[in-house]
Amino acid sequence: MAFICSKGNLDMAYPALIMGNAALGEGVEVHIFFTFWGLDIVNTKTNDKLKFTLSGNTAMHMPDLGRIKPGLEHVSMPQVLGNLPGMTGYATRMMNKQMEEQEIPTVPEFLDLLQASGAHMYACRLTYDMMKLLEADLHPGVEGVISAGDFIDIAEGAQVVFV
Amino acid sequence: MPTNTLNDRTFEVDAEGFLTRRDDWSEDLAADMAALIGIDLSDEHLAILRFMREDSAQTGVTPTLRRIQTVGGFDIKTLFALYPGKPAKKMAWLSGLPKPVGCV
Numbered sequence: 001m002a003f004i005c006s007k008g009n010l011d012m013a014y015p016a017l018i019m020g021n022a023a024l025g026e027g028v029e030v031h032i033f034f035t036f037w038g039l040d041i042v043n044t045k046t047n048d049k050l051k052f053t054l055s056g057n058t059a060m061h062m063p064d065l066g067r068i069k070p071g072l073e074h075v076s077m078p079q080v081l082g083n084l085p086g087m088t089g090y091a092t093r094m095m096n097k098q099m100e101e102q103e104i105p106t107v108p109e110f111l112d113l114l115q116a117s118g119a120h121m122y123a124c125r126l127t128y129d130m131m132k133l134l135e136a137d138l139h140p141g142v143e144g145v146i147s148a149g150d151f152i153d154i155a156e157g158a159q160v161v162f163v
Numbered sequence: 164m165p166t167n168t169l170n171d172r173t174f175e176v177d178a179e180g181f182l183t184r185r186d187d188w189s190e191d192l193a194a195d196m197a198a199l200i201g202i203d204l205s206d207e208h209l210a211i212l213r214f215m216r217e218d219s220a221q222t223g224v225t226p227t228l229r230r231i232q233t234v235g236g237f238d239i240k241t242l243f244a245l246y247p248g249k250p251a252k253k254m255a256w257l258s259g260l261p262k263p264v265g266c267v
Contacts, residue, residue, distance in 0.1 A: 018266055025228055027248035104267050105229065113229065116239035 002155035003032045004162045008040030010050040010095055010107075011057075016163045017041075017110045024117040031158070032114075033151045034142075035124035038163075039131060042123060042139045047107045052095040054082030060091075108139070115141030120154075122146045170195050174259075181255065181262050188216070188259030196257055204257075208245050211237055212258040225255045227265035 001023045003016040020030045040046040054060045058076050066073030081087055096106075105113060114121065123138055123145045135145065146154075164175045164183055172195070174187035182188055193212060197204040214235040218226045228251050232239050246253040251263050 021267055025249065025251050102267075103227075103229070103265075113232075113239060117228075117243060 001028055001030055002151075002158040002160045003030070004151075004160065005032060005034045005038030005041055006036045007163060008037030008046070008050060010052040010092060012163060013038075013041045013047075013050055013107050014099070014104070014110075016161065017107070017114065018104070019161065020119055021110070021114060021117065024114070024119060029120075029158075030114075030118075031120045031122070031151075031154055033122050033124060033146075033155075035148075036127050039123055039127055039133065041107060042111065042121065042142050043133060043137050044108070044139055045137050047111070047139065050107055051088050051092045053088045054091050055079065055088075056082070111139045111141050115139075122151060122154075124148065124151075169199075177261075179262060182259035183261075185259065193257045193259070200253060202246065202253075202257075207241075208257075211235070211242065211245070211254060215254060215258045215260060219258075219260050224265070225258075225260040225263040227251060227263055227267060229267050230265075 001020070003020055005013070005016045007013070016032060020032055023030050034042045040050060054077055056079075058079070060077040060082075061073055061075065062077065063073045065075070082091075104110075111121070119141065121139070121142045123133070123142050125145050125147045128145045138145075164177065166173050167176050167180070168174075169192070172189075172192050174192065175183045177183050190209060190212075193209070194204040197208070202208065211231065214237070215226055215231065218230070218234060226234065228239065228242060231237050231242060231254075242250045242254070255261065255263050
């Protein structure tokens with residue numbers, strides 16, 4: 001299976017990491033291409049600080065609100081809340097806590113796990129150059145900085161999942 | 164529930180062949196089952212299965228690969244090397260536990 005990670009938000013980092021890990025556990029070969037904002041997932045200067053924001057996410061609910069009034073836990077949070085100072089930090093802490101409760105590893109630990117399980121990970125050459133990244137900052141599980149064409153070559157015939 | 168018999172040992176299994184009764188399991192049975200999937204069960208293999216059974220006795224669920232690593236202290240690469248292909252399922256099957264349900 002091949003995954004393309006194009007987003008650098010905390011909530012958009014997990015899908016490919018979780019599915020890739022599941023695929024490895026089933027004996028499936030896994031290749032992950034990190035491109036554009038997805039490079040933040042493998043950049044060790046950023047991957048322990050990925051953030052989750054309410055802004056633009058209409059599926060944002062607060063399970064705890066149900067204790068105040070039943071039904072409130074299903075209500076979509078007003079979008080304006082996402083723009084309040086400190087709200088992104090708060091939402092990020094909340095999400096990290098919820099993931100921890102599910103025993104989901106942090107993003108850096110997840111990359112260690114994937115590397116040990118045999119995942120092949122690559123950084124996108126174009127965005128790597130565009131964002132002026134350093135090879136020393138990449139997670140050691142990243143095998144190389146490759147072009148889109150190289151990845152297409154690798155992924156030929158695979159199931160490709162774009163995140 | 165159907166039952167399987169292997170080398171004169173009878174044990175109850177679910178539709179996918181996982182043992183359903185904890186007490187049907189023994190290390191000798193695990194060794195015989197392992198031979199069916201091409202694994203020669205060594206002490207190294209058994210140490211993981213023993214941990215899984217102890218852990219599941221406490222939690223009530225089959226530990227995931229991640230838990231076998233973080234709580235059991237077994238290296239992920241070792242798990243893949245000892246039980247190649249589908250380590251979590253092979254280990255759950257051989258340790259007489261239900262198929263693992265955790266995602267990570």
